[in-house]
Amino acid sequence: MDTSFSAEDLAFRDEVRAFFAEAYDDDLQARLADKATFREAVIDWQRRLHDKGWIAPNWPKAHGGAEWTPTQNFIYETERAAAGVRDVVPFGLKMVGPVIYTFGNDEQKERFLPRILRSEDWWCQGYSEPGAGSDLAALKTRAERDGDDYVVNGAKIWTTYAQYADWIFCLVRTSNEGKKQNGISFLLIDMHSPGIKVNPIVSIDNHHSLNEVEFNNVRVPVANLIGEEHKGWTYAKALLAHERTSIAGVADSKRALAEVQHFAAREQNGGRFLIDDPLFQQRLSDIEIELMALEYTELRVLASVAAGGAPGAESSLLKIKGTEIQQAIQELRMELAGYYQGVLPTELAQEVLGHSFGSDARQAFMYGRAATIYGGSNEVQKNIIAKAVLGL
Amino acid sequence: MNFDFTDEQVMLRDSVARFIQDDYDFDTRCKVVASEAGMSKANWDTFAELGWLSVPFAEEFGGFGGGPVDLMVMMEEFGKGLVVEPYFATVVLFGGLLSRGGSEAQQGDFIPRIIEGSCLGAFAYLERQSRFEIADVQTRATRQGEDYLLDGEKVVVFNGANADTLIVSARTAGEQTDKHGITLFLVPANAPGVELVDYRLMDGQRVANVVLREVVVGASHVLGAVDEGLPLMQAVISDACVALGAEALGIMDRLNAKTLEYTRTREQFGVAIGSFQALQHRMVDTFMSCEQARSLLYRAVCALEKEDDDPARDIHALKVMIDKAGKHIYGEAIQLHGGMGITDELDIGHYAKRLMMINATFGNGDYHQGLFNALSYGRDAA
Ligand SMILES: Cc1cc2nc3c(=O)[nH]c(=O)nc-3n(C[C@H](O)[C@H](O)[C@H](O)COP(=O)(O)OP(=O)(O)OC[C@H]3O[C@@H](n4cnc5c(N)ncnc54)[C@H](O)[C@@H]3O)c2cc1C
Numbered sequence: 001m002d003t004s005f006s007a008e009d010l011a012f013r014d015e016v017r018a019f020f021a022e023a024y025d026d027d028l029q030a031r032l033a034d035k036a037t038f039r040e041a042v043i044d045w046q047r048r049l050h051d052k053g054w055i056a057p058n059w060p061k062a063h064g065g066a067e068w069t070p071t072q073n074f075i076y077e078t079e080r081a082a083a084g085v086r087d088v089v090p091f092g093l094k095m096v097g098p099v100i101y102t103f104g105n106d107e108q109k110e111r112f113l114p115r116i117l118r119s120e121d122w123w124c125q126g127y128s129e130p131g132a133g134s135d136l137a138a139l140k141t142r143a144e145r146d147g148d149d150y151v152v153n154g155a156k157i158w159t160t161y162a163q164y165a166d167w168i169f170c171l172v173r174t175s176n177e178g179k180k181q182n183g184i185s186f187l188l189i190d191m192h193s194p195g196i197k198v199n200p201i202v203s204i205d206n207h208h209s210l211n212e213v214e215f216n217n218v219r220v221p222v223a224n225l226i227g228e229e230h231k232g233w234t235y236a237k238a239l240l241a242h243e244r245t246s247i248a249g250v251a252d253s254k255r256a257l258a259e260v261q262h263f264a265a266r267e268q269n270g271g272r273f274l275i276d277d278p279l280f281q282q283r284l285s286d287i288e289i290e291l292m293a294l295e296y297t298e299l300r301v302l303a304s305v306a307a308g309g310a311p312g313a314e315s316s317l318l319k320i321k322g323t324e325i326q327q328a329i330q331e332l333r334m335e336l337a338g339y340y341q342g343v344l345p346t347e348l349a350q351e352v353l354g355h356s357f358g359s360d361a362r363q364a365f366m367y368g369r370a371a372t373i374y375g376g377s378n379e380v381q382k383n384i385i386a387k388a389v390l391g392l
Numbered sequence: 393m394n395f396d397f398t399d400e401q402v403m404l405r406d407s408v409a410r411f412i413q414d415d416y417d418f419d420t421r422c423k424v425v426a427s428e429a430g431m432s433k434a435n436w437d438t439f440a441e442l443g444w445l446s447v448p449f450a451e452e453f454g455g456f457g458g459g460p461v462d463l464m465v466m467m468e469e470f471g472k473g474l475v476v477e478p479y480f481a482t483v484v485l486f487g488g489l490l491s492r493g494g495s496e497a498q499q500g501d502f503i504p505r506i507i508e509g510s511c512l513g514a515f516a517y518l519e520r521q522s523r524f525e526i527a528d529v530q531t532r533a534t535r536q537g538e539d540y541l542l543d544g545e546k547v548v549v550f551n552g553a554n555a556d557t558l559i560v561s562a563r564t565a566g567e568q569t570d571k572h573g574i575t576l577f578l579v580p581a582n583a584p585g586v587e588l589v590d591y592r593l594m595d596g597q598r599v600a601n602v603v604l605r606e607v608v609v610g611a612s613h614v615l616g617a618v619d620e621g622l623p624l625m626q627a628v629i630s631d632a633c634v635a636l637g638a639e640a641l642g643i644m645d646r647l648n649a650k651t652l653e654y655t656r657t658r659e660q661f662g663v664a665i666g667s668f669q670a671l672q673h674r675m676v677d678t679f680m681s682c683e684q685a686r687s688l689l690y691r692a693v694c695a696l697e698k699e700d701d702d703p704a705r706d707i708h709a710l711k712v713m714i715d716k717a718g719k720h721i722y723g724e725a726i727q728l729h730g731g732m733g734i735t736d737e738l739d740i741g742h743y744a745k746r747l748m749m750i751n752a753t754f755g756n757g758d759y760h761q762g763l764f765n766a767l768s769y770g771r772d773a774a
Pocket of ligand 1: 133159160
C-alpha cells in the first residue's frame with residue numbers, strides 16, 4: 001500500500017500547474033464567463049488541451065488518448081480544480097466517445113472520434129423523456145426503419161446544452177416486444193437535421209442550460225446506429241458507470257471548501273471572524289473529514305479500475321457521497337453569505353458590495369440541487385448498491 | 393499508487409482469520425472473557441508461535457520488522473473476532489513505547505520476552521481527572537538519591553492485572569497539566585507499594601486501577617528522556633489510534649455482514665425483510681459509512697508510512713469517523729435485528745460495546761474533531 005508521488009509524478013504536477021497558469025488566461029476566462037462568447041470559448045479551451053495532448057486522458061492511445069495512470073489523473077484533477085479551471089464538456093469526450101470506440105464500427109470511429117478530440121462537434125445527451133426519468137427504459141421516442149434511414153419521432157427532455165449542439169446521442173425505441181430494455185437502440189443524430197426543434201427550459205438558478213428536444217419525422221441514416229439494433233441499453237449502461245465516477249467531483253469540492261474557508265476568514269459576526277466560531281469550524285470539519293475519506297475512496301476505485309477491475313457499483317457510492325458533500329458545501333457557503341445570498345448577479349452588486357460571493361454562492365447552491373437528481377438519482381444509486389453490492 | 397497488500401501481509405491476515413474461524417468462535421471467546429484471568433494463556437502462546445507478537449518489532453530483537461500496514465491487517469481481524477487477549481496493551485502500547493523510546497538495554501531486555509510470549513505489559517497513563525488529556529498527570533515521581541519515588545493512582549489500565557511490568561506516566565516537574573515535566577517509568581507489577589484493583593469492562597477486557605505508594609524505582613527504569621515523556625506518549629498513541637481504527641473497521645465490517653445476512657433470512661409479511669426498500673437504503677448507508685471509514689484508515693496508515701508527512705490531521709479525522717460510523721453502524725445493526733438485537737446472547741451487542749470502548753479510548757470523536765479544527769482552522773498557531 002503506497003500513495004506517495006514519484007519524481008515523475010511531481011514533475012508532471014509542475015507541468016500541469018505551469019500549463020494552466022499560462023493557457024487558462026484572463027481573456028479566456030472572461031469569454032467563458034460571458035454567455036455570448038461561452039460556446040466559442042469552451043471550444044477554444046478544449047483545443048488548447050487537445051494541442052497539449054491532454055484532451056482525453058483516459059481514452060486508449062490507439063484512439064488518440066493519453067492513458068494516464070490513476071496517479072496522473074488524480075494530480076491533474078487536483079491541479080485543475082485548485083486552479084479554478086473548468087472541466088471539459090463531458091458529452092463528447094467522456095460519454096459518447098468511449099461508447100463509439102468500444103461499441104462502434106471502424107467507419108464510425110474514423111468519422112466521429114477525431115472530431116470529438118478536436119471539439120469540432122458539440123455533443124449532447126438525449127436519454128431522458130417526460131415519461132422516462134429514473135425508469136429510463138420506459139422511453140418512448142420511436143425510430144422506425146424506412147430504407148437506409150430510421151425515422152425518429154418523440155421528445156427528449158432535460159437535454160443539457162442542446163442549444164449549442166451539433167450532435168445528440170439518443171436512446172430510441174426500435175421494438176416494443178419483450179422486456180422494455182431489449183427494444184432500445186443507440187443512435188447518433190445530427191442536430192441540424194430537419195424536424196428537430198429545441199425548446200429552452202430555464203432552471204432554478206435562472207440560467208438556460210436545459211432543453212426539451214422534439215423530433216418530428218427526423219431521418220437518420222442507419223449508418224449512425226451504434227452496435228446492434230435493440231442492444232442500446234447495454235451500451236448505455238456501460239457509459240453510466242463512467243459518468244458516475246466523474247460526478248464525485250472530489251477535487252472541485254476541495255477547492256470549494258477552501259473557498260468557504262477563505263471567506264470565513266474575512267466575514268465577521270459581532271466582531272468575530274466566522275472561521276474562529278467553534279460552531280462554524282465544526283460544520284466545516286464535518287464536511288472536510290467526509291471529503292478526505294471520499295478522496296481515498298475515489299483513489300481506491302481508480303486503483304482497482306487501473307488494475308483491471310470495472311467501475312462497477314462502487315461508482316454509485318462515489319456519486320452519492322460526492323454529491324452529498326457538494327451540497328453540504330454549497331449550503332455552508334449560503335450560511336456564510338448571510339444577507340448577500342439574496343443579491344442578484346448584476347454588475348451593480350459587484351460595484352456596490354465589492355464582491356459577488358453572495359450571488360455566486362446562490363447560483364452554485366441552486367444549480368447544485370440537480371446533482372442528486374441527474375446521473376441516476378441518489379435514491380436510484382442506493383437501489384443499485386443494494387442489488388449489485390449487497391445482493392438484496 | 394496502489395492499495396495492494398504484500399504476500400506477507402495477506403498471509404498474516406489469513407493466519408489471524410483462520411485462527412478466529414477455527415479456534416475463536418463467539419462462545420469460546422465468551423468463556424475466555426468469563427475465565428479467572430480474562431484471557432487465555434494458551435491462545436497467547438499460539439500468538440507467539442504464529443509470530444504475531446513479533447510483528448511490529450525490529451529484526452535485531454527477533455522481530456518481524458513490520459510497519460503500520462502489517463499491524464492494520466492483524467488488528468482488523470482481531471476486531472472481527474472480538475479478541476480479548478491483550479495484544480493492543482502489550483504489543484501496540486507497551487511494546488510501542490519500548491520500541492520508540494526505550495534504551496538499547498531496555499529493548500534487549502523486554503522485546504525478546506514480549507515476542508516469545510513470556511512478558512505481558514501495560515501502559516498506565518490515565519488518571520481519574522484526566523479523561524482525554526494525557527498531559528494531565530498528578531502522579532508524582534520524586535528524586536531520592538539515585539532512585540525515584542512514585543506516588544499516585546492510575547485508572548482503567550488496559551491489561552493492568554495480567555501485566556508483569558507497567559509503564560507509568562508520572563510528573564517529575566511542572567504543574568498538573570503542563571506538557572513539560574512528564575516522565576515514563578518501567579515499574580514491575582510486583583514492586584512493593586504497587587496495589588492493583590482488577591475489574592472487567594463492558595467489552596470484556598480486563599483492566600485495573602493501580603495505586604502507587606512510595607514505589608521505589610531506579611534511574612535505569614526511566615523510559616526515554618526525563619521530563620520529555622509527552623512526545624513519546626503522543627507518538628505511540630498516534631500509532632495506537634490507527635491500530636484501534638483498524639480493529640473498529642473489522643467490527644463494523646462484521647456488523648454489516650451479519651445484519652445483511654439476517655435481513656436475507658428473517659421473514660415478516662411473508663417475505664425476507666431485506667426486500668423492503670426502507671431497510672435496503674439504510675444498509676446501503678451503513679455500507680457507505682464503513683467504506684468511508686476504511687478510506688480514512690488507509691489514509692492514516694499511508695500518512696504514518698510516509699515519515700515526512702505529519703499524520704496528525706489524518707489520525708484525528710480517522711478517530712472522528714470511527715466514532716460517527718461506529719454509532720451509525722451498530723445502531724442500525726441492533727435496530728434491524730429487532731428484538732434479537734438487544735439480547736446478550738447474540739454477538740451484535742458485544743461488537744457494539746467494543747466499538748463504544750474504542751471510541752472512548754484516547755479521545756472520542758468530539759475531542760479529536762476539536763484538535764482537527766485547531767490544526768486546520770486555528771489561526772493562533774500561525
Ligand atoms: C440539471 C440537469 C441536467 C440534466 N441533463 C440531462 C441530459 O443532458 N440528458 C439527459 O438525458 N438527461 C438529463 N437530465 C435528466 C436526469 O437524468 C433525470 O432528471 C433523472 O434521471 C431523474 O428523472 P426524473 O427527473 O424524471 O425524476 P423521477 O424519476 O420522476 O424521480 C422523482 C423522484 O423519485 C425518486 N425515485 C424514482 N424512482 C425511484 C425508485 N425506484 N426508488 C426510490 N426513489 C425513486 C427519485 O430519486 C426522485 O427523487 C438532467 C437533469 C438535470 C436535473
